[in-house]
Amino acid sequence: MEQFPIIKIVDEEGNVALSEYREKLTKELVMMMYYHLIRTRTFDRKCVSLQRQGRIGTYAPYEGQEASQVGSALALANDDWLFPTYRDHGATMTFGHSLVRILLYWKGRNEGCVPPEGKKIFPPSVPIATQLPHAAGAAYAEKRKGTKNAVIVYFGDGATSEGDFHEGLNIASVFHVPVVFFNQNNQYAISVPIARQMKSKTIAQKALAYDIPGVRVDGNDIFAVYFETKKALDRARNGEGPTLIEAVTWRYGAHTTADDPTKYRDQEESKRRRECDPILRVERFLQKAGWWDEQQISAMQEKVHSEIEQAVAEMEQFPEANPTDMFDFVFAAPTWTIEQQKQMYTTWREQA
Amino acid sequence: MTTTVKTNTLTLVRAVTDALRTMLREREDVLVLGEDVGKNGGVFRATDGLQAEFGEDRVIDTPLSEAGFTGAAIGMAVNGLRPVVEIQFLGFIYPAYEQIMTHAARIRSRTLGRFTVPMVIRAPYGAGVRAPEIHSDSTEALFTHMPGMKVVCPSTPYDAKGLLIAAIEDPDPVLFLEPMRCYRSFREEVPEGKYTIEIGKGKRIREGEDVTVIAWGAMVPIAMKAAEEAAKKGIAADVIDLRTLYPLDRELIVESVQKTGRTVIVQEAHATGGVANDLIALINDECFLYQKAPVERVTGFDVPVPFFSLEDYYLPTPERVLHAMEKAVTF
Ligand SMILES: Cc1ncc(C[n+]2csc(CCOP(=O)(O)OP(=O)(O)O)c2C)c(N)n1
Numbered sequence: 001m002e003q004f005p006i007i008k009i010v011d012e013e014g015n016v017a018l019s020e021y022r023e024k025l026t027k028e029l030v031m032m033m034y035y036h037l038i039r040t041r042t043f044d045r046k047c048v049s050l051q052r053q054g055r056i057g058t059y060a061p062y063e064g065q066e067a068s069q070v071g072s073a074l075a076l077a078n079d080d081w082l083f084p085t086y087r088d089h090g091a092t093m094t095f096g097h098s099l100v101r102i103l104l105y106w107k108g109r110n111e112g113c114v115p116p117e118g119k120k121i122f123p124p125s126v127p128i129a130t131q132l133p134h135a136a137g138a139a140y141a142e143k144r145k146g147t148k149n150a151v152i153v154y155f156g157d158g159a160t161s162e163g164d165f166h167e168g169l170n171i172a173s174v175f176h177v178p179v180v181f182f183n184q185n186n187q188y189a190i191s192v193p194i195a196r197q198m199k200s201k202t203i204a205q206k207a208l209a210y211d212i213p214g215v216r217v218d219g220n221d222i223f224a225v226y227f228e229t230k231k232a233l234d235r236a237r238n239g240e241g242p243t244l245i246e247a248v249t250w251r252y253g254a255h256t257t258a259d260d261p262t263k264y265r266d267q268e269e270s271k272r273r274r275e276c277d278p279i280l281r282v283e284r285f286l287q288k289a290g291w292w293d294e295q296q297i298s299a300m301q302e303k304v305h306s307e308i309e310q311a312v313a314e315m316e317q318f319p320e321a322n323p324t325d326m327f328d329f330v331f332a333a334p335t336w337t338i339e340q341q342k343q344m345y346t347t348w349r350e351q352a
Numbered sequence: 353m354t355t356t357v358k359t360n361t362l363t364l365v366r367a368v369t370d371a372l373r374t375m376l377r378e379r380e381d382v383l384v385l386g387e388d389v390g391k392n393g394g395v396f397r398a399t400d401g402l403q404a405e406f407g408e409d410r411v412i413d414t415p416l417s418e419a420g421f422t423g424a425a426i427g428m429a430v431n432g433l434r435p436v437v438e439i440q441f442l443g444f445i446y447p448a449y450e451q452i453m454t455h456a457a458r459i460r461s462r463t464l465g466r467f468t469v470p471m472v473i474r475a476p477y478g479a480g481v482r483a484p485e486i487h488s489d490s491t492e493a494l495f496t497h498m499p500g501m502k503v504v505c506p507s508t509p510y511d512a513k514g515l516l517i518a519a520i521e522d523p524d525p526v527l528f529l530e531p532m533r534c535y536r537s538f539r540e541e542v543p544e545g546k547y548t549i550e551i552g553k554g555k556r557i558r559e560g561e562d563v564t565v566i567a568w569g570a571m572v573p574i575a576m577k578a579a580e581e582a583a584k585k586g587i588a589a590d591v592i593d594l595r596t597l598y599p600l601d602r603e604l605i606v607e608s609v610q611k612t613g614r615t616v617i618v619q620e621a622h623a624t625g626g627v628a629n630d631l632i633a634l635i636n637d638e639c640f641l642y643q644k645a646p647v648e649r650v651t652g653f654d655v656p657v658p659f660f661s662l663e664d665y666y667l668p669t670p671e672r673v674l675h676a677m678e679k680a681v682t683f
């Protein structure tokens with residue numbers, strides 16, 4: 001534990017805890033972070049409500065984890081890679097994913113896996129931890145191409161129990177490739193608390209086994225997340241290899257909208273956790289710095305709302321899903337079995 | 353059934369719980385393990401209340417590690433326990449595939465019977481419930497192809513309980529597939545206490561002379577619906593719920609196909625390499641001279657199960673089955 005203390009730059013009350021960062025916390029940077037924080041939170045809440053109204057399917061909310069997702073994604077450069085899970089659309093939208101596509105994903109549309117042109121955002125990994133080796137491989141390719149691009153890969157605390165976690169870290173370490181393993185330790189894997197998931201006291205310490213740096217940050221402190229991720233990405237770009245970051249955070253809501261957390265989690269705990277809310281913390285900081293500007297902030301909220309409403313409208317007007325896509329994208333050129341099945345099926349549907 | 357047997361009206365998922373509870377009470381060596389099976393009672397509530405009744409060392413919340421807990425269960429099974437592993441969705445069994453393929457399924461033959469693996473792996477499976485991607489796979493053929501595994505797939509509450517108890521008592525590893533779509537779709541009288549249904553035996557669920565329809569899991573109600581529609585058109589179907597996918601119920605299939613001479617197989621899984629193909633091979637071997645028409649297959653396609661906006665297009669429907677039945681009968 002002592003070896004991996006939780007790094008905090010701004011504390012719960014909005015005070016700067018590490019004075020050497022005071023200069024770096026410019027108004028511009030903080031306002032930009034705040035904008036992304038409220039944008040992701042508003043979007044997440046909108047998705048939960050769309051699910052309740054039956055306008056999208058089962059949804060995985062991230063409320064409470066915004067500082068981890070936004071802070072880390074803001075540290076990326078445009079040409080970097082991002083490998084997310086099903087809960088990281090806060091990170092992907094901050095990195096430039098389209099809101100409409102994210103909504104389409106939750107509406108059960110393959111179109112939702114397609115990132116904007118030029119954006120290296122992989123489709124969300126649904127099987128736990130399987131994306132970690134991909135990230136190591138993508139980083140290997142960047143290294144071989146001789147670029148300065150880095151890779152970030154997201155995963156939860158439960159994911160650290162899977163073989164793929166260890167295999168991914170090991171491969172990245174052996175090949176010394178530019179990848180940041182970004183763990184969001186929200187302390188539960190569905191119903192299983194971290195204490196039943198692993199015996200080690202931190203996730204960061206698992207880095208020791210692979211002889212790579214392990215860092216533990218306050219995942220509700222966007223500044224700590226941002227600057228530590230940036231450092232790790234810089235190390236990656238400079239040929240100094242992979243890093244494991246553990247962002248300690250908490251998700252207020254259910255695992256997904258199909259889940260009932262009252263069965264296994266003390267709901268009072270989630271209420272208490274709101275006191276250390278990542279957005280509240282930035283608001284407190286802004287107020288203390290004398291930068292809290294009601295007008296500017298309500299204009300920001302306005303902008304976020306209209307952007308999200310616009311995306312929802314576009315999602316709902318998106319052309320109907322095309323059944324033949326199912327056949328057309330399995331191979332570059334369809335095999336005879338698929339061609340035959342497609343043809344028989346299409347004929348049958350036309351007759352029926 | 354004698355009138356003294358008490359019954360309960362249960363859904364399929366409750367019948368699974370009932371089977372597990374019955375066996376946890378009956379045998380000290382039985383234990384249940386997997387992700388979220390304890391305090392949460394499983395994401396489908398299949399293990400609801402079991403940890404409270406039997407304790408944390410018999411109903412075990414494991415770390416999130418399919419290869420880890422399935423491999424551990426193999427070790428438990430070779431060492432005198434009867435583990436029942438829950439895989440949260442069949443689509444997440446693949447990390448454990450190596451353990452099942454390279455160890456569970458072949459320890460008996462590798463050691464000439466010195467070590468055996470009496471374990472059960474339960475997995476909800478199948479599309480049609482609007483689940484997210486990867487949650488809808490029906491890749492049972494990966495396991496029927498695996499020498500040394502039995503594969504069971506009930507479609508009713510009564511069968512689920514009897515087959516699960518039989519699977520737990522079976523001396524070999526059994527993959528027990530639970531069709532998610534049937535979990536809560538209807539209720540049925542299920543006897544209290546222990547009873548078994550023999551693994552390897554299918555069930556005729558409708559009697560007819562014109563065409564044999566073979567289905568399993570969530571395709572059984574689809575086949576029955578098609579058979580009812582066909583009856584209105586004067587086609588009498590012999591409908592078989594396969595219940596066990598490996599080993600197949602040779603007697604029942606052969607008897608039915610020799611009677612009707614026409615067969616339609618309804619399979620949710622992809623076409624190539626599926627269980628339907630083994631059924632056709634069996635029919636070819638044993639019923640060649642009785643055939644009046646080529647065997648018809650209604651299957652999912654050779655494509656990854658699409659996201660839920662398209663899953664209805666992927667899945668066999670009663671209309672597609674009826675169409676195949678008419679084709680077989682009018683050949
Ligand atoms: C291989 C695999 N097993 C099981 C699941 C089902 N499942 C989905 S999310 C989840 C818990 C993941 O917990 P964690 O890694 O901590 O991430 P979080 O959901 O908390 O963000 C489980 C067990 C899965 N998706 N993949």
